[in-house]
Amino acid sequence: MGVSKVVEIPVVTAEIPIGPQHPALHEPVLLKVYADGEEVIKVEVNTGYNHRGIEKLCEKNTYYRDIFIVGRVCGICNAVHANCYVRALEYLLDTKLNNRARYLRVLAMELERIHSHMIINAVMAEIVGFDTLFMQIMLDRERVMKAKEILTGNRVLADYMIVGGVRRDIDEIKRERIRDLLLRLKPRVEYYKKVFEEDETIVKRLVGVGVLKPADITSHSLVGPVARGSGVRIDSRASDKYDAYDEIPFNVITRKEGDSWARMMVRWDETLESINMCLYVLEKLPADGNPVPDERRLPRVIPPGESYARVEAQRGELTYYVMSDGKSTNPYRVKIRTPSFNNIINSAFMYVGLSLADVPVALTSLDPCISCMERVTVIDLEKNTKYKLTLRELAGGKA
Amino acid sequence: MRRPKLVDLVIRNFVRKPATIQYPREKTPVEEDSRGVQYADLTKCTGCTLCALECPADAIKMTPIPQSYETPAKNPRKIYPLIDYTKCVFCYRCVKICPVNAYIVTSKYDIAGHTRFSSEEYSLSTLKRVSK
Numbered sequence: 001m002g003v004s005k006v007v008e009i010p011v012v013t014a015e016i017p018i019g020p021q022h023p024a025l026h027e028p029v030l031l032k033v034y035a036d037g038e039e040v041i042k043v044e045v046n047t048g049y050n051h052r053g054i055e056k057l058c059e060k061n062t063y064y065r066d067i068f069i070v071g072r073v074c075g076i077c078n079a080v081h082a083n084c085y086v087r088a089l090e091y092l093l094d095t096k097l098n099n100r101a102r103y104l105r106v107l108a109m110e111l112e113r114i115h116s117h118m119i120i121n122a123v124m125a126e127i128v129g130f131d132t133l134f135m136q137i138m139l140d141r142e143r144v145m146k147a148k149e150i151l152t153g154n155r156v157l158a159d160y161m162i163v164g165g166v167r168r169d170i171d172e173i174k175r176e177r178i179r180d181l182l183l184r185l186k187p188r189v190e191y192y193k194k195v196f197e198e199d200e201t202i203v204k205r206l207v208g209v210g211v212l213k214p215a216d217i218t219s220h221s222l223v224g225p226v227a228r229g230s231g232v233r234i235d236s237r238a239s240d241k242y243d244a245y246d247e248i249p250f251n252v253i254t255r256k257e258g259d260s261w262a263r264m265m266v267r268w269d270e271t272l273e274s275i276n277m278c279l280y281v282l283e284k285l286p287a288d289g290n291p292v293p294d295e296r297r298l299p300r301v302i303p304p305g306e307s308y309a310r311v312e313a314q315r316g317e318l319t320y321y322v323m324s325d326g327k328s329t330n331p332y333r334v335k336i337r338t339p340s341f342n343n344i345i346n347s348a349f350m351y352v353g354l355s356l357a358d359v360p361v362a363l364t365s366l367d368p369c370i371s372c373m374e375r376v377t378v379i380d381l382e383k384n385t386k387y388k389l390t391l392r393e394l395a396g397g398k399a
Numbered sequence: 400m401r402r403p404k405l406v407d408l409v410i411r412n413f414v415r416k417p418a419t420i421q422y423p424r425e426k427t428p429v430e431e432d433s434r435g436v437q438y439a440d441l442t443k444c445t446g447c448t449l450c451a452l453e454c455p456a457d458a459i460k461m462t463p464i465p466q467s468y469e470t471p472a473k474n475p476r477k478i479y480p481l482i483d484y485t486k487c488v489f490c491y492r493c494v495k496i497c498p499v500n501a502y503i504v505t506s507k508y509d510i511a512g513h514t515r516f517s518s519e520e521y522s523l524s525t526l527k528r529v530s531k
Binding site: 061062064065066067068069071072132133136139149150153154157159167195199295296 | 405408409432433434453454488489490491492495496
């Protein structure tokens with residue numbers, strides 16, 4: 001039977017909001033998805049639901065109060081935020097650290113990387129509907145949280161960095177306990193990596209979803225495990241070699257596939273790499289003096305100048321710009337640029353062509369941290385002109 | 400079809416005792432030196448207000464010591480730091496900045512409740528009451 005007449009039915013594009021409150025999202029962001037049937041044809045990323053004015057708060061508080069305020073930008077990556085800010089201050093003050101303090105800083109940051117990567121892999125398991133795996137990973141994550149508690153005094157918020165060193169030292173007993181916890185964690189992480197490689201549920205949902213080509217990564221300035229999952233080898237730890245990263249051996253993990261699965265696998269490999277780095281630090285911890293400076297004797301006023309520090313956070317490159325006028329006890333300007341800011345806002349093109357059910361998977365594979373990226377954004381639509389602000393203008397607030 | 404990889408683990412966990420801690424009936428174990436409730440020892444405190452100035456959460460308010468307590472001579476302004484634990488972020492900046500090391504640190508963490516919880520009771524317990 002042949003077709004006598006073809007009737008074209010006009011397809012109405014459906015506009016589907018995913019977020020700001022959505023079961024698949026853990027933080028408030030709105031993905032406005034335009035779908036043709038099940039296929040996504042356009043995505044608009046809408047942010048601004050979690051803005052707290054941290055940068056302004058930093059200008060209104062002293063340099064040392066800010067160390068604790070910037071730690072609250074993001075709960076999961078608080079030590080790296082504090083480290084980046086503290087290093088920006090140290091560049092202004094020209095402070096030199098002893099080796100023990102540098103190693104302990106790396107230990108705190110790498111423990112944080114382990115638990116951050118584990119939680120996003122657990123969340124990914126939950127998003128694909130594999131709740132058993134979510135529970136298992138979260139249970140094993142408690143070990144690294146305990147290690148962090150032993151080192152810093154708190155499970156999540158470390159408050160570990162201070163200008164000129166760290167705030168707590170560790171003794172032999174604590175060192176052994178952290179090493180023991182990490183050695184027990186390592187086979188579990190290897191096991192989960194194997195589950196992510198071989199399990200059908202995971203592989204079917206993740207492989208080939210949200211593919212990013214290396215050219216897309218560089219043209220859209222994507223950073224961190226997202227870039228490394230597409231074979232772009234960028235890592236501030238390897239390129240800047242801040243703190244003790246110049247002495248601690250590690251590999252920069254990259255994968256060629258570029259899909260959601262590759263990003264998650266990069267995270268598992270980095271977790272294993274971080275465990276090895278932590279074990280190296282615990283083994284080779286130098287004993288060249290006291291890493292804990294006396295907080296009462298730190299300089300109240302920072303010399304005038306600008307400094308720019310960057311750090312490889314769990315989600316990518318994190319930068320802090322601090323400006324001091326040399327007179328006040330408060331910074332003149334603090335500018336934060338977090339990795340999620342690049343990764344979430346610039347990646348709307350990635351969702352095109354996916355099915356609706358894959359959108360949360362693709363978003364989770366970017367490791368969104370919405371509270372990190374929500375700060376002030378000023379857009380001038382009236383003049384309709386484009387021009388780039390220099391860092392100095394941005395800091396001074398003058399055009 | 401292949402056997403799912405997690406089945407062994409799931410079966411093993413069926414016979415294990417639960418990992419969940421039944422808080423608050425059962426306490427979560429914390430380190431002895433984890434950052435919990437801290438308060439000023441008023442026998443050492445000089446009322447210098449440095450902790451109140453340095454607190455990143457503005458949780459510390461300098462408050463007059465009630466007249467029913469003996470005030471040490473080294474505290475001429477007769478004030479002490481009253482910490483509002485509902486605001487406190489437990490960063491221990493006050494502990495580290497104190498010029499006379501007056502702070503007593505504990506690992507007490509279970510302070511959630513219906514009412515505002517402050518260091519008034521703890522701090523004043525370090526002073527003697529004036530007998531009338």
